[in-house]
Amino acid sequence: MERTLVLIKPDAVQRGLVGEVTRRLEAKGLKLVGMKMMHLNEAIILEHYAHLADKPFFAGVKKFMQSTPVIAQCWEGVEVVDAVRIIVGITKARAADAGSVRGDLAMSLQCNVVHASDSSETAKREVGRFFKEDEL
Numbered sequence: 001m002e003r004t005l006v007l008i009k010p011d012a013v014q015r016g017l018v019g020e021v022t023r024r025l026e027a028k029g030l031k032l033v034g035m036k037m038m039h040l041n042e043a044i045i046l047e048h049y050a051h052l053a054d055k056p057f058f059a060g061v062k063k064f065m066q067s068t069p070v071i072a073q074c075w076e077g078v079e080v081v082d083a084v085r086i087i088v089g090i091t092k093a094r095a096a097d098a099g100s101v102r103g104d105l106a107m108s109l110q111c112n113v114v115h116a117s118d119s120s121e122t123a124k125r126e127v128g129r130f131f132k133e134d135e136l
């Protein structure tokens, strides 16, 4: 069975959308196997968003992701990485499909409610970054 990482981002935490995002993933039939609230320190942000480190908007993303704690979740299911990406929608929330989390709940490119792993390989690394095996 595959696993994936979801981070419910500070905008969603502040707007009280933790339950709504979690409800959608549970209703789909995915299994929540780990969850914790955590403040993201410098090191974990640099590692998690290493692919964005040279982008002009990186400082903004870092500040946003540290503005409140996030909710880290590990979800399990058949082809769960792709299933969650479909539920989440594309990065630019205002252009995301209606019915997706970002399409229904956000307008922003930066403040787009959730992070979800984008491939099986990335998911393995990202789950390991946020959870110890005995927390799952």
Ligand code: ADP
Binding pocket: 052, 057, 060, 061, 090, 091, 109, 110, 111, 112, 114, 115, 116, 118
């Ligand atoms: P995704 O989260 O959809 O996998 P990326 O990995 O490309 O997208 O980007 C990570 C996060 O960085 C996005 O979810 C968003 O919060 C932020 N981001 C991406 N591109 C921009 C941008 N052009 N301006 C501001 N923030 C951005």
